[in-house]
Structures are given as C-alpha cells and as structure tokens.
Amino acid sequence: MSPMLYGRQSTSGSDGPSGPTNAYREQFRHPADVFSVLLLLGGDVVNRALAQLAGTGFTPVAFSFGWVAYGVSALVSCVGENRLMPVPDCSGLVINGEAGTIRENSSWILGRMIRDFHYWSPLATTTKLSNILDERHRDLLGNDANAKRPKHAGLCITVFEASDIHTAGIQPTLTWLSLSGIIVTLIQLGMAAIPCGVFGDWGILMITALGVTLSYLTGMLPQWHDEKWACRRNSGKTVVLTRGNGAQHAIVILGKGPALQEHGRGLDLEDLAAVAANVDVVASFTTRLMVGALAVFWVLLLITAAGTKTNTWFLVAVGAIGILQNAAAAGWQRQPKHFGVPLKFVEVIGHKKVMQALLLLEERYPHVGRSVRDIFFQGKMFPKELEQWKVLELEADWYEAARKTERATIAAARASDALILAKANQNSTTIRPNKEDLSQSSATTLTDVAREADAKVTKATAAANKAEAAVADARNALKVEHNLERTLNWAWKDPAVPSHEFYT
Template structure:
C-alpha cells in the first residue's frame, strides 16, 4: 500500500489539458511544418498536369517538401521528373499490329478522361459518301455516347429475349457491352503547352488568394513572417515547375507522323480509340515509350537538388513561426485544395497539346462484328486489334471472314 501513497497524494490540475488545447488551437505550433511533409504525390501529379511553359501555377501547399525530396531520388535514380502514368492502357500501331504498354502520363490521362471529351472535339468534314451510310455519325450530337447507348440497348434486348425463353427474370441493363471504336484525326500539335483551361486558371487564382490571406496578419499585426514564407514557397514552386526537363519528358516524341494508332484498356474495355496521325500528329509509339526525354546531364539533377535544399530551409523557417499560424494553415489549405483539384481534373487532348477532330464512330454489340466493321472501313486497323480482344484461336467461320479481306489487309 505504501508505493501507492505518492500517487494518491499527487496534486492533479484538471485545467491543464484544457489550457493546452486552448493554446494549440489559438496558435497551432509546428503543425504547418509537419503538414509540409505530407502529400508529395499530389504535388507531383499536379505538376505533371500543368507543366510545359515557363509559368506552372501549382500553388504552394502541404506536400512540397516531401515532393522535393522524392524528386531528387527520381532525377538521380530514375533519370526522370514526370511521374509514372496513373492509368494503364495499351498503344497499338495499327499498321503493323505492335502493342506497347503505355508509360506516358499524357496518353494515360487522355484514355482515362475519354468519356469527358469524346463528344466535345470538332467534327471533321467527311466527303466519303460510302462511309456515311452506316457508320458515319459526325452529324449527330454526342455520336459516341449515343452509339454506346444503342449497342447496350441492343444487347439488353437480346438478354431479355433469352431470359423470357428460359423462363427467368428480366436481367438488369448491362453497364457496357460490345465494342465502340471512335475515330479521330490529329490536328497540328503543339509542345510546351500547359493547357489554358480551368485547372490552369484555378492555379493563378489560388496563388493570388494565398497572397491575400498571408498579407492579413502583416496588415493587422505587423507580422510579416507568414507573407515571407508564402512568397518564398510560391517562388520555389514556380521555379520547380519551370525546369525545361519537364517539357522534354512530357512530349518525348516525334511529330508529323502518318501512322494510325489505337488506344485501349485491353480485352473487356468498352472503347478502342483510333487516332490518325494524318501527317501532323504526335508519334504515340514514341510517347508511350517515354524514354526520349530522360535526364542525361547533371545540370538538371543539380537544379532539382538545390531546390530540395531550399525547400528544407523553408521548412525550418516555417517551424519557427509561433504567432497567427492559422493564416499559414489557411494558405497551405488553399494550396492543397488546388493541388488536389488539378491532380485529378479531367482535361481534353488539346490541353495536353494534342488537338483532335472527330471523324466517325463504329459500334457493334458484338466485339467481333465491331472489329470486322473497322477492318472493312480502315484496312489493318481492325486486324491490329484482333489479338487484344481475341487471344484464343478463331473458329472456322470467324477465320473465313478475316480471310475474305484478302492479303492487302494483312499485317
């Protein structure tokens, strides 16, 4: 019982925790410096979205220090700044059938966001009357979306008919079926283009708001430290996004190609996006390889290393701020909201410097029928997609259909 006496006699102060919480929420200490170490992957993706010109408006936010350190490892160990694509797909050379796994951020995002831009591209003038009879839908509003709805409805009717014949309950409408092959023609592309759309403008607006918030404690209390840290963070962020190496990696490809390409997620995908180079477009095989623009000199690595050191110094400086820290947290909060929005935003091919024009769409509720229709309209294109969607041997009827196209369409 004796060892418990000191504990029982200890004086407890029930107000101590309350005062600690009050102090912390009045002027949070060291919170901003900790938050600077979180969310580096968000900053990297936001940069990948907007880099290309001298001004890359990725706002100063939480996560920049973490990103700066990982950028050093990526530049020295991986010889690149651009992050790996966060959406997998395949790039098919429709002339020789060669299939390449994509390693380009641009192509990955174009395929990921396809449903947001598929019907917003300008329509090409198609003078081929034969193609306008069945598959050309260039004069229809939302032609790709409508085509997918049509083939899903056709497939659903077949499912309901079979269910009635078997005496089963009516099935639900399937989310996807068959294959839709929209065809686009490349227009003159432009490298070093950050895309002056809403994500880009949001970055500029956020930077101005951050400066306004940081100036409030300076004007009210004469505390200029928050404004200084914010301005320094913005300068480092803009310098980080202005490194020329970004553009070399983002558009590491030749131009003016005559090749035709197909972009798809693979077997089971609803879409196979056909893009005709038309003598002006990017070589998407080069872009998918993404090995042309790797860092080959030490100056670029040295710049990334120096920036990482400066970010660490900024982290140390920010940890010393003890007054009016809510304003600093507000600055970082605005920045991370903008970074998160940009990192996940859907963008059109034109925003990535790759403008396209819509030609037509071929859609069938049977995948084989869609590939045959594509081959009939665009020799070699349908055949180049055949191994992706039909890995097994074809039956006799299917083999005969493909042989009927003759040697001229063979790869």
C-alpha cells in the same frame, strides 16, 4: 492527508497551470508545429498537379502542404530514375495500327487520355454505345423476360485524326486550371499580408512568398516539357489506345489526313508510350543540380516555418487553400488538346459482337482491325470468320499496292515535268558552252530518273493488278461458300428436296 500531498494533487488536475487543457487551448490558439508537419504530407498530389500543368514554362501550381515532401522525392526521382513526370495512373496498351506492335503505356499523358475517355469522348460515341447496349438488352429479353440492361457489351471503336488546326506538342497556356492557380496564389499572399498589416508580423508573408517562388520555379524546369512530349513530331502513324482485352472502348488515332500525305501532322504516340525507355529524355546534369538546389531551399523553408510561434493559423489557411487547388488540378478531367494532343473526330464503329466490330474496323481502315484482333478476341475463330479475315487482308494488300502505284505515278509525273523543264533550259542556252554541257548532263540524269520512275510505276501496277485478282478470287470463293451454306441450310429444313440438288 498531508498538505504536501494535497498540493501535488491539486496541481496535477485538469484545471491546473500544467494540465492538458491549457496546453490544448494554447496549441489550438497558436499551432506552432502543425504547419511544419503538414508540409511533409501530400507530395503525391503536388506531383500530379505539376504533371497536369507543367510543360509551357509558366506553371501556376499553388504553394501548399506537401511541397517539402515533393521537393525531396523529386530529387530522388531525378537522380535515381532520371525523370520528373509521374508514372501513369491508368494502365493501357498502345498498338501500331499498321505493324501490329504492342507497347505497355508508360506515358502519363496517354494514361490520362485513356482514363478520362468517358469525359472527352464525342456525343456520337455515347449514342453508339447506348444503341449497342439496347440491342444486347433485347437479345437478353428474348431468353429472360426479367433480364436487366447490361452495362458492358460488344466493342465501341472511336476514330480520330490529328487536328490540322492546333499544333501538336503545345498545350494551351491559359486554361481555367492555370487561372485557378494564379487566383489562389493572390489570395494566399493577401491572406499572409493580414498579420503583417495588423500585428506587424511579416514572417507569415515571407514564408508564403518564398513558398510561392519555389513552387513556381519547380514548375518552370525545362525537363517537364522534354519528358511530357518525348516523341517525334509530324508522324503519320495510326495507333490504337485501349485498356486491353475486355475493354468497352478502343481509340483509333490516324496520323495522316489525306491518303497520299507523305508526312503526318500528329505526335508519334508509339514513341510517347515508350517514354520510360527513351534515353533522350534522361535528366541532364543541370536539371539535377537545379532540383537539388530546390530541395535544399524547401528544407530550409521547413526549418523557418517550424520557428514561427504566433499567427500560425494564417499559415495553415494558406496551405489549406493551396492543397485544394492542387487536388483539383491533379484529379481534374481534361481533353486531349490540353495535353498537347489535339484530335478531330472522324467516326465511331461498334457492334454488340466484338468480332463483328473488328471486321467493320478492318473494312474501313485496312490493317487496323487486324492489328488489334488478337487483343480483343483471343479465342478460336469459326471457318467463316477466317475466310472473312482472309478477304479483308487481301483487300488491305491491294489497297497498299494501289497507294504505292499512285505514289509512283505522281513521282514519275514530277520527274517527267523536271525533264521537260531541263530540256527547255538546254534549248534556250546558247551563250556559254560550259552551261550547255551542264544542261545536257542534267537532262541525261533526269532522263534516267524518269525511266526509273516509269519502271517503278510498271512494277507497282503489276503488283496492284495481282493483288486485285487475288481479292476477286477470294471474294468469289467466299460467295460460293456462302451460297452453298445457304443451299444446305434450306435443303436441311425441307426434306422433300432431292439429294442431288445439294450439289447443283
């Protein structure tokens, strides 16, 4: 073998100066391009972490891998889709408890509330569901001694109302998730300062500080707050949240506390569900300009990080710690109050039969059970069930008429008090004639208002009496039908009963 050929073979071996072993060793010693590549991965995790924590102005989401990818995708989303919040990661329906209108949920907040209901549901819901499953299991054991306990049965309905302690639309600023972001940021800065203090390499600290600054500035955009709670406040609507037909749970949220409260104290969740179609939350020109500037700075940071050749393991460690915090923030289960939707538990309604659960709901909360009936029960109802729904619908109409009567009575009382006060002022006015004329005109106007209020009371009372009579007739008809059905069943079982007693 010639010396030249032998020399070529020796230099191409695995232990030669140009072999892959040394290259791999050098790469693991100083991974020059790894951090710049990792910055392009995990943008979706960053987006969800921001959606969890953003909205209060100060959003401590740690600097990590994926921020460059998110910065560019946020620009595309802001310009093309006019939004920063991600789409819901759990599908669901939002039903108006009075009108029965159904909306596909497009709010990320409501999607998380539906997805994590098993986490934040009260103990009473867990107990009620366990009782429903046990009762269904006993029914199955009657037919099959080896039947297993079912994991799904009937319908469990948990009722909440808007909290009167916490303000809706404002999420807590300091939670353990936000504190974790602050702590992780301090650890990252301390870790990046090691090569600066030991080796005099300040590039790692500079890149980390710039990344932290850009990440915090991204979370402070006002657009987050505008999108997250894009709905009206002080709403009295009653809404139902559910995953749809076949779901085990339904969440009823009452917007009002007292029955005669004119204005509610909660968010309009029906508006919030339609946030994707809300033109009022379209990203402004200022927001687009800021997102575009941040995207440019993120790309410049990527180029700067690609130029780092030494002590790059510190950058990798900084990004790894940050991505762990981002992943925890993105997927952590939270209570509704942490999303700015504070709720107070009222009660839980459930039954092993879906229809019976809906009837119980309608009996306790008029119109609500009827609004979700076609979602959970799409089959044909029995005649007896139709009669039960008819009675409950008439009762709901009577209840609404009674509420209108009471409101009209209160309005009439207020008008009467105002009229008495105006007449008292008129009698006490003796100094200036023009002021007396003004008092007389005010008294005349208030008299007309009082008469109009009395007319409304009379009309509302008549409507309430009519509705009450309809309810009584329907209940009597249902009672007669039930007694006749019971008599027929009893007579059918006993052949000795004369046939004429069927109709007595």
